[in-house]
Amino acid sequence: MSDGRRVGLLRIAGAIAIALLLISPSLVAQESGNQPPLAKTHVAIAKRIERGVVGITAQAPARKASYFGTGAFISEEGHILTSITVVPSDCTIIKVIFPGGRRADATLVGTVDSLELSLIKVEGKGHPAIPLGESGKLRLGETVYTFGNCFSSIELDDRVSLSRGAVSGFYDLREKRSDANYLGPCVEITAALNPGVDGGPLVDERGAVIGLLCLNYSSARWLGTAIPVDALKPHLKKLMGSKEVAASAAPVPVKDEFRNPALAKAAAGVIALEVDRKKDIPDPPPPANRPKKPQQPQPNTPRAEEAKEFRLRPTAPVSAFLISSDGLALTSYYNVAGELNGIKARLPGGKSAPAKLIGWDESKDIALIRIEGKDFPLPVWAEDRSYRTGDAVYCLGKSPDPLRLTLTEGIVSSTARFLGDCIQLDAKINYGSVGGPVVNARGEVIGIASHVTNVTDWGQSSGIGFATTWTKIRAVLDELKAGKQLKRPPQPFLGVQFDQETTDIDGVRISEVTKGSAAEKAGIQGGDIVTEINEVEVREPTDLAVEIRKFNVGDKVTLKIERGEKELELTATLLARPEGQ
Known part of the structure; x- marks a missing residue:
């Protein structure tokens, strides 16, 4: 990563809790104490891998350019x-910074620009090499780890940065970025990718490198990606002087399988929609009493370009799922x-079929469509309100690949938003997955991923997501x-x-009253302190907002006011909320 992008690329994915892991006995045996098995695995992986991870700084004097990032030893002879x-x-x-503070010069062995691959070498033998794994055998939901020089953590603090997440998709990256030109198959992950981690290893739970961390991403997903190691292996062997270079295996799995x-039974009904949109809607209002938009970065700031793209609807397919054998689907x-000019559905197996919007x-945030065809797979529905806070959800x-699952x-x-x-969930939801099913650990559908638009203040893949429940869908x-088109x-x-x-008052002080509003007509003034609404105590702004939401337009409310x-x-x-407020 160039130093100019050190702050500009605040990346998007954070590690999330993964349940039902198959713990490796050999790893657990390395640790003792009272930690749960899952934590023991993470500690064992960290101890095994971080010794082989280094920070790197590099300079290109001819261009007066400097770079920093991460590397990983892949041979005892010093190849990084x-x-x-x-x-x-x-x-x-080129300088290499080892955990512990030691520094060494490195030489460039070679690069493969199409794969963003760079191989460097330091002198010496017996370096802590990390074995190369098999990216072609990964499964969706499999635990993975990123190791890196996050914000120069190795250089400044002598510490390798670790994040844990899961494999969340396999697809081709097709969009070039100013700082990432890799196009091709990728492994998408939910582990964190932050400035300085690029070039670092993506490691599986067996402690093997299964990807090279990359700065590119899909605008439909906004999650981290890695270049699959199986695509790199033949080039690495050639650069390292191997006389026999094997042909590359399929870099990612050719079939989606789950941890x-x-x-799998819920996945059978997931489909992609290709929406031909003649004209988009104006910015939709957020859900009731939510802010319309968060504060945006100022133009020409390092994050302005990413922030603008973050708020744009991408041209990628969108997700939906079948709910009847005769072709009804929800999105x-x-x-x-x-x-719209039209909708085309991409069905399981890859066939296309015309689709028609029926109602919404x-x-x-739900819509019903009908797809031409019959004998479609049916979902298994979860029992009403069978979910609890803390239950696992998927x-x-x-999207972005209509033939591959995420x-x-x-x-x-x-459980009630x-x-x-x-329901609210901390699974990453984005433009690509909104409209798809949200299921429990038994594969039973709880509801539909919803309320991700270009104006919602929680944004995409933030760890704040929502699913409209099947109970509420069934009611309409x-x-x-x-x-029906339910506005x-x-x-x-x-x-x-x-x-x-x-904050040192009993109530909420009004700073401004909207002209022509219910408050102005009732005689409320700036500086008034609201202490009660309909005999309910008001101590902070959210108290008043929550109470207002309980009423309908035209209802009368009584407010107790302190004025001097x-x-x-x-x-x-109460009047209707004006557009744009």
Whole structure:
């Protein structure tokens, strides 16, 4: 990574908890103590691998350019695997920083630009080499680890940075970036990728390198990626002087298989939709009483380019899933919103079929489509409200590659959000997976991944995701089958802004009253302190917002107000929230 991108590329994926791991006895045996088996595995992997991970700095004097990143020993003779984003082909000054602080000069052995591969070498023997694994045998949901020089952690603090996640997809990267040109098969992961980690190893739970960490990503997913090691092996052998270079194996699995086999039955009904959109909708409103947009980075700041792309709907396919044998399928309303020329479904097995939008419910963010065909696989539904906070959940999708599955996993964070329509989960949800099914560990469908749009303040792959539950979908399904278009109901709006800085009062101080609003018509003024609404105590702004959400447009609410030395009781008739507020 160039020094100019050191802060600009704050990457997106964080490690999430993985359940039901098959623990390697040899690894667990290396550790003792009272840690749970899962933690013992992580500790054992860290101890085994971090000795072979190094920080790298490189300079290309002719261009006055400097770089930093990560590398990993792959031979005892001193060969270090890294990326051309860390050591480009014209670098002549290369330094390796070992854990513990020792530094050594390195020489460039060779590069393969199409694979972002750079191989360097330091003098000496007996270096702690990490074995190369087999990326072609990976499964969705398999535990993986990233090791690296995160924000120069090795150089500055003598420490290798470790993150744990899971394999979440296999597809071809097709979009070039200013700092990443690799195009081709990748292993997508949910482990964290941050500045300085590029060039580092992606390691499986057996302690083998199965990928080279990469700076590229899919705009439909916004998760980290690695170049599969099976694509690198023939080139590494050639660069290291092997006389016999074997042909490359398939770099990633040719068939999607799961760490948890129970997920296969839910995956059978996951499909991709190719939406031909004539005209997009204006920025949709967020769910009730949520901010319309977060604060955006200022133009020309290092993150402005990424922030702009983060908010754009990509042109990739979107996810959906079949719910009946005669071709009914569900997706997110946002996926099919706007003026459409048509929809084409990519079915399991790869065939295409015309699809028609039947009905939708904007507030629940669901849409029903019909696909031409018959004898489609049926999902297994979870029992109503069978989920609990902390239960394992999995989000399935089919994007950016309509023929390959994606999988992110997490836990239920909350069992009732958006007036009870949704559960909240910490699995990574993004433009690619929204509209796909959310299932439990038995492969039973709980609901549909929802409420990811270009304006929601939690964004994509953030660890804050939502799923509209099957219980709530079923309640409106007959209306959707009949072609109903259930618009978002008008949201009640009082029309005040709060003084967020004053906290030493009993109540909430109003800083501004919206002109023409219910609050203005009721006589509320800036500086007033709201202490109660309909006899419910108000201590902070969220108390008032929560109470307002319980009412409908046209309802009357009574507010107790302190204005100087006076105590007032005012009645407001709630109006509809204006567009754009």
